[in-house]
Amino acid sequence: MSLGVSVGETVRFRKTVTESDVGLFAGITGDFAPNHVDEEYMRTTPYGTRIAHGVLVLGLASTASTILAGRIPGTTVSAGYDRVRFTGPVRIGDTVTIDYTVESIDEERRRVRAAVRGATQDGTTCLVATHILAVVADS
């Protein structure tokens, strides 16, 4: 059965990364690196202020993949990511736009590979990755 999506198809998801997002993410994961929770320390660094966890920003890419997955009949899961790079900081209050573009479709293995790009409001790339979506059960 066709997966119902096409190469080149794109999903866009935008979200402002808030202070509560970063605080809750630290609490969920246990990652209390000063980068994310110590404003006074971060003022002394090249960043100047707290930055979001990279994996929090990657979570926004997963949200984009879920929007695409809604077009695929059946049950899908995230199989993983290749070459994830956090190419620039996301500061609290930054708005991130994720562009998620289907790169290839393997109908036999029931997998979709997609290029991920995340950018902050000034257009600076903050995230690149390749995502792998797997169809585990047809509906």
Added chain:
Amino acid sequence: MSLGVSVGETVRFRKTVTESDVGLFAGITGDFAPNHVDEEYMRTTPYGTRIAHGVLVLGLASTASTILAGRIPGTTVSAGYDRVRFTGPVRIGDTVTIDYTVESIDEERRRVRAAVRGATQDGTTCLVATHILAVVADS
């Protein structure tokens, strides 16, 4: 200056993935895939129940990296991950053990590569990845 860590050095981090973790992670990221929030639907799938977001589990690997980074003088950030694979489901209530082992150190580029393995309480691997930690400012 030496980065202060050695090849083979390991950090272990364990955490139970709770219902509130999964619910809050959905709220932070916007990823309300049925996999994570629809128990009735998930009963009809091979998983039988809600599963955690893969990227939430990856966040526990970042926590392990932060523990290691605490041994490195200066400011470190996560540069990214290579070949992240969510190799098995993490169900609500599962306890995940992350083993984070230094694989190589590039003193010149100020980078540490580490092998990540996550396993649930029965020993099943749920996550593999390679992490890249970057030192951005010496203290």
